[in-house]
Each structure stands twice: as C-alpha cells, then as structure tokens.
Amino acid sequence: MSTHLDKFSSIASLLTAGLVFCIALSSSLTATSERPNIIIIMADDLGFDDVSFRGSNNFLTPNIDALAYSGVILNNLYAAPMCTPSRAALLTGKYPINTGMQHYVIVNDQPWSLPLNETTMAEVFRGNGYRTSLLGKWHLGMSQRNFTPTQRGFDRHLGYLGAYVDYYSQTYEQTNKGYNGHDFRDNLKATHEQVGQYVTDVLTDAAVQEIEDQGSKNNSQPLFLLLSHLAPHAANDDSPMQAPEDELAQFGYIRNETHRYYAAMVSRMDKSVGKVIDALARQEMLQNSIVLFLSDNGGPTQGQHSTTASNYPLRGQKNSPWEGGLRSSAAIWSTEFERLGSVWKQQIYIGDLLPTLAAAAGISPDPALHLDGLNLWSALKYGYESVEREIVHVIDEDVAEPHLSYTRGKWKVISGTTSGGIYDGWLGRRETSEEDPRSGDYEDLIRNTSVWQQLQLVSAGERNISELRDQARIECPEPATGIKPCLPLQAPCLFDIEADPCEQSNLYEEYRNTTIYLDLWQRIQQFAKEAHPPNNKPSDPDCNPRFYHDEWTWWQDEQASSSGTTGRMKIVTFFLGFVLTSRWFL
Structure with a gap:
C-alpha cells in the first residue's frame, strides 16, 4: 500500500513540478513577448x-x-x-x-x-x-x-x-x-x-x-x-x-x-x-x-x-x-x-x-x-x-587645442575652443524669403x-501642433544680465544655460570667486584627472584599399594572414605610382 502511495506522491510531485515549470515558461515567454x-x-x-x-x-x-x-x-x-x-x-x-x-x-x-x-x-x-x-x-x-x-x-x-x-x-x-x-x-x-x-x-x-x-x-x-x-x-x-x-x-x-x-x-x-x-x-x-x-x-x-x-x-x-x-x-x-x-x-x-x-x-x-x-x-x-543632470560634454586635453565643456543643472562652463574659435559664433541664419511652399x-x-x-x-x-511648435522653438532675447562676451581662449566662461541657451552672457567675472563656480571647476578637474587616456593612434599606410581589392577592410588581420602577398602588392603599388608620377617612360 505504501508503495502505491509513494508512486502516487511521486507522480503528483512531478505533475506539480511540471505545472510550475509550464507556468514559469509561459510567464517567461509572455515577459519576452511584451x-x-x-x-x-x-x-x-x-x-x-x-x-x-x-x-x-x-x-x-x-x-x-x-x-x-x-x-x-x-x-x-x-x-x-x-x-x-x-x-x-x-x-x-x-x-x-x-x-x-x-x-x-x-x-x-x-x-x-x-x-x-x-x-x-x-x-x-x-x-x-x-x-x-x-x-x-x-x-x-x-x-x-x-x-x-x-x-x-x-x-x-x-x-x-x-x-x-x-x-x-x-x-x-x-x-x-x-x-x-x-x-x-x-x-x-x-x-x-x-x-x-x-x-x-x-x-x-x-x-x-x-x-x-x-x-x-x-x-x-x-x-x-x-x-x-x-x-x-x-x-x-x-x-x-x-x-x-x-x-x-x-x-x-x-x-x-x-x-x-x-x-x-x-x-x-x-x-x-x-x-x-x-x-x-x-x-x-x-x-x-x-x-x-x-x-x-x-x-x-x-x-x-x-x-x-x-x-x-x-x-x-x-x-x-x-x-x-x-x-x-x-x-x-x-x-x-x-x-x-x-x-x-x-x-x-x-x-x-x-x-x-x-x-x-x-x-x-x-x-x-x-x-x-x-x-x-x-x-x-x-x-x-x-x-539635476551633470554632463561632461567634452574634456579634450590635446596639446594643440585643449578645450572643455561641462554642465551641471543650469550652469555651463566652457574653457578653450576648437579651430581657433572661427566657428564660435551664431551660424546658419536662414534666408527668410525662402520658405517651403507647403508651409502655408x-x-x-x-x-x-x-x-x-x-x-x-x-x-x-488631441495635439495642439502650433502650441507644441512654439514650445520647441528656441528664442534668444537679450539676457537680463546683458550681452557679456566670452573669449574662451583667454579665460573660462560661465553661462546660465536655462536663462541664456544661446550663450550670450558670460558670467565668469561675477562668479569666478564664488562657491558656485569653484565647485564646478573642482569637479571638472576631478574628471580630467581620472580620464582614460585617448585611444587615438597615428595613421597606418598598410590600410590602403589598393592592397585589399580596393576594399576598406580590417587590414591588420589581413596582414597577419597574408603578409607575403600584401608585401608584394605594396611593392607593385609603389612601383606603379613611381612610374605614373615620374618623367621617365619605359
């Protein structure tokens, strides 16, 4: 009798386990599909x-x-x-x-x-x-x-x-x-x-x-x-x-x-x-x-x-x-x-x-x-x-053009710039007379x-398209603090980006000795100190697509697998280039 009960118990346990498994599987599939x-x-x-x-x-x-x-x-x-x-x-x-x-x-x-x-x-x-x-x-x-x-x-x-x-x-x-x-x-x-x-x-x-x-x-x-x-x-x-x-x-x-x-x-x-x-x-x-x-x-x-x-x-x-x-x-x-x-x-x-x-x-x-x-x-x-979001936009300590841009909340710090500052202005104003005919x-x-x-x-x-478009538009009225130039190659700049999204009023001189600016600058220095060194590597002439059937490809792997062939192709390519660019004719 106990043997039959044991068998029944075992079967019941298996059925229960199976049911639990099926429910779990079903639940898993539902979660995946959802x-x-x-x-x-x-x-x-x-x-x-x-x-x-x-x-x-x-x-x-x-x-x-x-x-x-x-x-x-x-x-x-x-x-x-x-x-x-x-x-x-x-x-x-x-x-x-x-x-x-x-x-x-x-x-x-x-x-x-x-x-x-x-x-x-x-x-x-x-x-x-x-x-x-x-x-x-x-x-x-x-x-x-x-x-x-x-x-x-x-x-x-x-x-x-x-x-x-x-x-x-x-x-x-x-x-x-x-x-x-x-x-x-x-x-x-x-x-x-x-x-x-x-x-x-x-x-x-x-x-x-x-x-x-x-x-x-x-x-x-x-x-x-x-x-x-x-x-x-x-x-x-x-x-x-x-x-x-x-x-x-x-x-x-x-x-x-x-x-x-x-x-x-x-x-x-x-x-x-x-x-x-x-x-x-x-x-x-x-x-x-x-x-x-x-x-x-x-x-x-x-x-x-x-x-x-x-x-x-x-x-x-x-x-x-x-x-x-x-x-x-x-x-x-x-x-x-x-x-x-x-x-x-x-x-x-x-x-x-x-x-x-x-x-x-x-x-x-x-x-x-x-x-x-x-x-x-x-x-x-x-x-x-x-x-309140802290964002490190860029900290680039490149010797030729060191520059940084950092935001915390409404405050933004800029120091240095790119391309000597020639693109630091307000660019891209449209011809107002040129409007898409569909805009009416x-x-x-x-x-x-x-x-x-x-x-x-x-x-x-319901969506109020006109209202949403107005809300998404960026306006740049003159800031309450007035227009205060920023020359980032000479000194850092500080902006209240909520009030001044167009970065017209540099508040650095007013805040440079306050805890607001000093805390921001200290945080920037901490990020710079802990930054991963740039991964950049100089160009490698072995990349030349001419060596790989005129395809840009993973040239370092190609070199490793067929260095002899690649080497011969380089010699032929160099020779052809010499012939084509020289004044000597065969």
Whole structure:
C-alpha cells in the first residue's frame, strides 16, 4: 500500500513540478513577448534647426514632425560634439573621457577602436533576448575584424564601417593620403549589390525588411534596431552634396545650390522615418515599440564637410563646445508615455539612453559596467523634469587645442575652443524669403502624413501642433544680465544655460570667486584627472584599399594572414605610382 502511495506522491510531485515549470515558461515567454521593440533612427550631422518642428519653414520635415508632435519632443538632449565620441557614448552609456574616445574621430586609416573591454548597448539587449541590428554607419573601429559591429553585439550589420561614403558608389576617399576604396558590407562580407542606389533608400529598405521579417517570422523575440543614416552628412570632397533628382526638384525655391541639395538630403531621410513607422504599423508592432529619432551631434554650417546645416539660434556648430555642437533635435514615441504630445525640458545625455531604454525593457544593466548614464525612464514616462543632470560634454586635453565643456543643472562652463574659435559664433541664419511652399498649410500637412495617422490609431489624443511648435522653438532675447562676451581662449566662461541657451552672457567675472563656480571647476578637474587616456593612434599606410581589392577592410588581420602577398602588392603599388608620377617612360 505504501508503495502505491509513494508512486502516487511521486507522480503528483512531478505533475506539480511540471505545472510550475509550464507556468514559469509561459510567464517567461509572455515577459519576452511584451518587451518593447526599440527602434533608434539616428541622423548624421543634422543641424538643431533642420527639423521643422523647431519652427523653421525653410524646408519641412513632416514625418519627423508628426513623430515629434505625437510623442515627446526632447528639448534638451545632449550628444557629444562629433561622430565617434557620440556613438561611443550612445553604445556604452559612458562619457567618452571614460572610454578613451574623447579626441576627434576615428579616421579610416587609423588602427584604433572602441575598447574591446567595453560592453555595448547591443550586447546588453542581445544578452536579454533581443535580436539586434545595425543598419548604416559604425565609425567605432575597423582595423581589426573584432572591432566591427557583428563582433560587438549586433546580430546583423548592413552598412559601412568608416566615417562616411559616397551616396551612390559607397566608396570613401581619403584625399590627403590618396586612399580610395569601397566600404559597404552585409555582416562581414563586402557587398556591391547596392552600388548605384541611393544609400538612404538602401538603408530604409533594409530597415523595412528587418521589421517585416520580425513581424512575420520572429515576433516572440523583441527587436533592437539602430538605423544609423549617412544623411545628411557630406559625401567625398569631389561630390559632397548628393540627392535623387525627384527629391531635389521639390526645393527649386532655394537659390543656393549646396543648401538646395542639403534640403533634399534631409527630406529623403524624413521620408525614411515615414516608411519605418508604416512598416511597424503594417506588422502591428507599433503598440509595443519605442521609436526614437535623434542626431549624433550638431550640424557643420561652415568648414570641413560643411553642408549649410543650421543650429541657429544656438551658438557654434559640430566639433565645438557650444550648444550648437552639442544639442540634438530629438523626439521619442511610446504608448507607455503619460504625456504624449508634450515638450520635455529635462536635460538628458546620449549616454542616458542605454540605461533608460534598458529600464523600459525591464533590463537592469550589470552595476559592474559603471555607467555614467542615468536611468531616466520614470521621469520620461511620467513627464517630470526635476532631475539635476551633470554632463561632461567634452574634456579634450590635446596639446594643440585643449578645450572643455561641462554642465551641471543650469550652469555651463566652457574653457578653450576648437579651430581657433572661427566657428564660435551664431551660424546658419536662414534666408527668410525662402520658405517651403507647403508651409502655408503646415498643420494639414502634418495631419495628412501616414506617421500622424498611424500613431493616432494606437495613441489617440488631441495635439495642439502650433502650441507644441512654439514650445520647441528656441528664442534668444537679450539676457537680463546683458550681452557679456566670452573669449574662451583667454579665460573660462560661465553661462546660465536655462536663462541664456544661446550663450550670450558670460558670467565668469561675477562668479569666478564664488562657491558656485569653484565647485564646478573642482569637479571638472576631478574628471580630467581620472580620464582614460585617448585611444587615438597615428595613421597606418598598410590600410590602403589598393592592397585589399580596393576594399576598406580590417587590414591588420589581413596582414597577419597574408603578409607575403600584401608585401608584394605594396611593392607593385609603389612601383606603379613611381612610374605614373615620374618623367621617365619605359
């Protein structure tokens, strides 16, 4: 009898254990399926004033604007002032000074990268059940294969590894060294299938396909997608401004040819945003998605790779310590937000996005990562703006151009600058006579976009477009303290950035001996003392694409595996170069 009872007890225990397991498994699957898809669309070198939700009618961005008005406009999102530091901060959740990524950018011929001991956002999400995809720009190292995206947490990469490419040929030319090669890959394989196609469209189509695959085949696994556009960055120096003819034709009212091309480049990217939202809607993924749009830094109005981008009325531009180089025009949308259709004035740093989006997905990053970024998900979700944010924008102790930019709360300190200060002014004022013909019916234009209509279906609510546009506009009246010049090459400058976002009134002389300024300066010195040395390395001539079938590639690995062949190719290349450039004829 006891044997039968024992058997019954054992069976009951097994059934109970099985039931508990099934419930746990079901619960786990439900938790996984309910985790939001995270879609980040990043523009490259887009000016702060180059989205029309900021108020400009020079050229319109109706799809980006519709996303912004439907969601939350991030009025104070700060990025690093250049591409590589900004992308490093996004993916690591750390200040560039703490990863050695603070000085300039990785030029294609330089053998360095985001340190391999740094954990990326893609690794965090993939480690928690997400499928991870990067479409477009990487720019965090390529001289070794293990520096590249699919070795750093991305399941998929379609795009380029270096700084930028031609919009049609996908080639990168480093004119000062005479290097020229193709730079476009599908995962680790060079692909030429896209040659002749406009790269904004290539990346958009890939994003749409990724979303459709996700929706139809793999919907139990959430998607982390970083659509990292080339647009509106300039292409190679021989043809920096490129846009399809049909897009260009819409902007004939703009007299300056460079600016006309720039408007078309931005406009094509704006259409990309619309297609991504449409794809999410078709796959019924919008309800459970977070969509973020931002730029990696301010736009370059003048100088190297300049495009006529405008950060006006903010001061400065890309690669400068001013607001115009640091503030990103950004917007985010999710059904989780309690205050959809609002302008959020909380300061947020690009490095905050890792812990913030992780929290949205119920992920707690390992404390051992020592993130500088803050988890602002609750503040964003409920719309409160009371977190005092400390942001190290840049501390670069380069001997030739030492400079720093630091904010705590409303106070901002600048010391030193870039390019001798020639881009320290207020650049990019628009021709007021040149207005997009659609601007007269602006609100109808926004409401008729598929973005607006699709987002309204899943998050209906009244939005006062005109009021939101006014709130997102930056005005620069003369400060109550008067105009007080800042000469950062002569002395530090101090600004009350809340009262004076355009950095017109330097308060350093008034506060230099107060605890307010001295505490800020002491904190800056502490960061500088503890900073990771810059990872930068000098150029390496072994990178020359001529040695690798005219492809930009992980040349250090190629050298290691075929040093003899590479050496012979170098000799042949040198000899041909000598013959072609000499006066001797054979």
